[in-house]
Amino acid sequence: MSPAISLCLLVAVVTVATKASVQDTCPSPLVDRVNNFYLQVRGDVCFHFVVNYRRTFQEASEDCKQDGGTLAMPKNLELNKYLTDKSYNHYGVIEELWIGLTDIGNEDKFKWADGSEVAWTHFAKGNGPTNNWLIKQLEDCVALDPIDGFWHDFLCNDDYFSAVVGSEPKKSYICQYEQQFEDDLGDLDSGAK
Ligand SMILES: [Ca+2]
Ligand SMILES: [Ca+2]
Numbered sequence: 161m162s163p164a165i166s167l168c169l170l171v172a173v174v175t176v177a178t179k180a181s182v183q184d185t186c187p188s189p190l191v192d193r194v195n196n197f198y199l200q201v202r203g204d205v206c207f208h209f210v211v212n213y214r215r216t217f218q219e220a221s222e223d224c225k226q227d228g229g230t231l232a233m234p235k236n237l238e239l240n241k242y243l244t245d246k247s248y249n250h251y252g253v254i255e256e257l258w259i260g261l262t263d264i265g266n267e268d269k270f271k272w273a274d275g276s277e278v279a280w281t282h283f284a285k286g287n288g289p290t291n292n293w294l295i296k297q298l299e300d301c302v303a304l305d306p307i308d309g310f311w312h313d314f315l316c317n318d319d320y321f322s323a324v325v326g327s328e329p330k331k332s333y334i335c336q337y338e339q340q341f342e343d344d345l346g347d348l349d350s351g352a353k
Contacts, residue, residue, distance in 0.1 A: 182206070185339055187227040200246060204339035207232060207243070211251045214330035217301035217316040220258045221273065224335035230273035231260030232334035236280055240309055243334055247306035256303035256312055258333035263288075264300045264316065284310035303331055 182199045183191055186206035191199065200207045208229070215223065217231075224230050234240035247253040260273030268289050270278040281288065284305065291299060291313055301316035315322045315329045322329050 190227045206337040208335040211332045220333040229335045229337040232336040233272045244309035253306045261302035287312045
């Protein structure tokens with residue numbers, strides 16, 4: 161193989177590797193709207209770390225839904241570690257961030273934002289199923305502690321109880337967008353966007 165052909169192949173490989181990132185994996189309206197500093201790609205999943213403002217659980221869920229996503233779903237320790245590490249070490253977040261897990265409407269039956277039952281869990285002591293029997297009726301929405309990666313249940317919204325409990329239900333959060341472009345190589349060639 162001639163050096164020129166080798167170089168061409170190298171350039172082609174690098175080009176594909178570069179393009180298979182935020183621009184291709186994250187929804188384009190999101191890429192256009194937010195500073196790409198807050199977008200991360202892991203495998204074929206795009207994550208938006210919304211760490212520059214806070215919302216209630218419902219507001220955060222709606223925000224993720226706007227571009228076809230959900231709140232992030234760390235269904236295993238590996239992904240949970242990734243989200244924890246990015247939040248704390250990359251973005252410097254030290255307070256809990258909403259993830260897509262709740263037991264709204266069915267106490268102790270936690271479900272992910274995609275409707276699936278929770279299998280692996282990572283609740284901090286005294287949170288989730290082991291929370292106080294009365295408090296757990298009020299705390300139905302789950303947030304990730306970026307310092308140790310454990311999950312905490314909180315009040316979902318601003319309401320009467322948040323004032324009583326003295327809890328602030330507006331938090332930073334992480335959205336998750338699954339890769340939706342099956343024919344991405346075709347799109348690259350045609351320049352479709
Ligand atoms: Ca609960
Ligand atoms: Ca709690």
